[in-house]
Amino acid sequence: MDLKTPLYDAHLEAGGKMVSFAGYTLPVQYKDSGVIKEHLAVRNQVGLFDVSHMGEVVYEGKDALANLQYLLTNDFSNLEIGRVRYTLMCNKNGGVIDDLLVYKCSDEKYLLVVNAANRAKDVAWMKKHLFGEVEFSDQSDQFVQIALQGAFAKEIIGKLTKEEEIPKKYYSFTEHADVGGVTCLLSRTGYTGEFGYELYCKPEDGLKLWNLLLETGQAYGIIPCGLGARDTLRLEAGMPLYGHEMTEEITPLETDLSFAVKMKKEDFIGKQAILDKGEPKITRIGLQLTDRGIVREGANVYFKGNKIGQTTSGTMCPFINKACAMALVKKGIVEIGSSIEVEVRGKNLTAEVVAIPFVKK
Template identity: 40%
Template sequence: MHKTALHQKHVDLGAKMVPFAGYEMPVSYEGVNIEHQNVRNHLGVFDVSHMGEFFVEGAEAEDLLQYVTSNDISKLVDGQAQYTCLPNEKNGIVDDLIIYRFNAEKYLLVVNASNIDKDWKWINSYNTYKATMRNASDNYSLLAVQGPKAIEAMQTLTDVDLSAIKFYHFTEAEFAGADEVIISATGYTGSGGFELYIKNENAEQVWNKVLDAGKDHNIKPVGLAARDTLRLEMGFCLYGNDIDETTSPIEAKLGWITKFNTDFINKDNLLKQKENGVERKLVAFELLDKGIPRKDYPILDSENNPIGYVTSGTQSPSLNKAIGLGYVKTGFHTIDQELFIQIRKKQVRAKIVKLPFYKQ
């Protein structure tokens, strides 16, 4: 089991530690509901240092990334980030990721922890360009400082005007006494805040100062369990659940990051899907009766015929109702469509709703 640079901090705080993507990670400290609500209403800090970081540099770095990713990287300006995916050659997704543009010849890719080795090999296999790749995953720690109090609380730690960093933009500056911290207005909670990319040797210092600066704003450390409920309330996809090597971005309603004005891997087949339609679609649903949907539970029509399966589900702490995502046959995907979730021996009523579940 790998350990992040902050592992001992989590142990000292009494976190429940679990194996996740090859790392021993904090799943919760005080409990998922408390941590979840604190991010929604105040401020939380997550250690997500298990994520992978690749630097791609050189005269043809943009050309390589334009080909291996589905979004249009040419639209980025210096200091901007972009959500995208790596399509495979079989209508599936190798991974979803964020690309950061420093300049025309320097990019940072942030990939999912469980896919670091796979993504590295995949991108390298297409690197026939004048692009140099560097896997910096073992050198960086990543903190997500999330919640409506993030700007106010963190401003004391840097001279950068945090309120001036637009959503999905970033800068590199001194933060909490550490040099060359990437301060990014991104995150997977839907409650605002920043992600901080820090060299490992500075991680403990920054963690301590973040917690200290957030004291008057009710900051709490938050584990992976609340990270999952927060992202699900926003309808954000989780790799390995809602998207994987067998699900296409068109099926997953990720057409908005699939730009056909560019040339990328498997473009022609995905364009056919867009033009001709797909047999299944990812939908959001809420339960009308009591129960909690879980991954792989069957989704049924009104006559108990299987029409799909749940990919993610939970009891929403913010909404106090059960919510989920899942794939259903096309034709059963319209808003307000009623369907049923098979929970053990019961068929529990649900209806399809519009995302996000949680609206501020």
């Protein structure tokens, strides 16, 4: 049976259309708005998301850093306290188990945020590879996570939080911020391509924080947003999604995530397999339809009559009003501006290879 976040009743009262997702019942959209309106609210004003389904785990102890260095692809040896870093966790074949964020709370404490659908798998993998003096705990049920995203997010947080407690840099955070009387981890992060914050608080404070942000944001046109807009926003911003642009069969280098893979650091799980594969033979590209239609995942991509790959995500992007998709294709075949074809329901539609992200702001 699906779990409910502490904000479940608030979603029902707001007219949320509830669906099953990653083991939770969550709003895909709200009846008085819908995906397009919610998407545009984030791009033009501000939107509020319940992302409490995400998982949170903590590494503590003298060997916490050593564990992360071996477990994850990025390098955390130079990560400063109060900063966040994106990374991948690979299997021994170099495929991606998950992508996640690492928050450095102190020299011996790190908070890791994982994808909801992968929580059980991730926790089992992490426990299997623990070593040395480290304490590991799955604290996913101890957090409500709320994402405040959009141009006016700064104004809203500024009305509720002391200036010195507001994180200034992208991918930075304040571990114990007072947001309108609610103690939160306040983070300058997001999954929409917009300025925004993610807030982590205790479950018993979740409803208070949700309502406080909605009330404070009324003057800025805030609306609650669902999973539908979260997906269209991330795709329009060219952000990969686990299970689509990343799988356990695809290495990070094959989906253009090399910035988060530090091959020069000491050994990490999957490093040798990635080295053994050599130069990636596939790459991730952006497509924009020039014919009428919408491309979804799993559509075959052709160049000059030859199949070169498949789409991994696709939709109509509301802000730019274009049908776009991401695809994994053979490397070195096409470039920006190339004309290709995508098979949709037995018909080939023309598309152009374009730069990612699709939205330029």
